[in-house]
Amino acid sequence: MLIVETIARIRREHFIKGKTIKEIARDLKVSRNTVRKVLRSGKTLFEYERSIQPRPKLGRWAAELDELLAANAAKSAREQLTLIRIFEELRGRGYDGGYDAVRRYARRWSKERGQSTAAAYVPLSFAAGEAYQFDWSHEIVLLNGVTAIVKVAHVRLCHSRMLFVRAYPRETQEMVFDAHDRAFALFKGTCSRGIYDNMKTR
Structure with a gap:
């Protein structure tokens, strides 16, 4: 302009x-x-306005990009690729266009998908003392100068979101029981039910 x-x-x-x-x-x-x-011209203002954003390079690659974006969206948050990695994957298949075209397309794709899936969201609500959630996480720590992986037990009250966390060397039944005992002592009681997510504890 x-x-x-x-x-x-x-x-x-x-x-x-x-x-x-x-x-x-x-x-x-x-x-x-x-x-x-x-x-x-006698004009005092000149602007260049593009009415339609062309996609000359992306045109024939749109179907493959749709496929990559859909496959990526189906993965868990931890496994999802960044948009740069998706762009590199597309380049590996022969796409010779720019990153900006891919980024604009992905933003539009996500926005359309977000609008279509927003209605499927169901908020969870719990009464006091109704439920707790238990799960493990894996953390990397430094113990006496040595890097080690520890298992961390998480017990959370669903209503108040109060959290108990304790680290253990392994995920065994004894450690699950110990984590529950200590959490319930901290909470000064237990709940009507527990929610567990795909436990692999032996």
């Missing part, structure tokens, strides 16, 4: 100072076509 000052300067340089179109274009770092357009 040309600002009013630049348009006025183009006209002044040409009509008052007598400079050529080539000289004006070089001095003001605009194209000669732009200088010509300003000189031939």
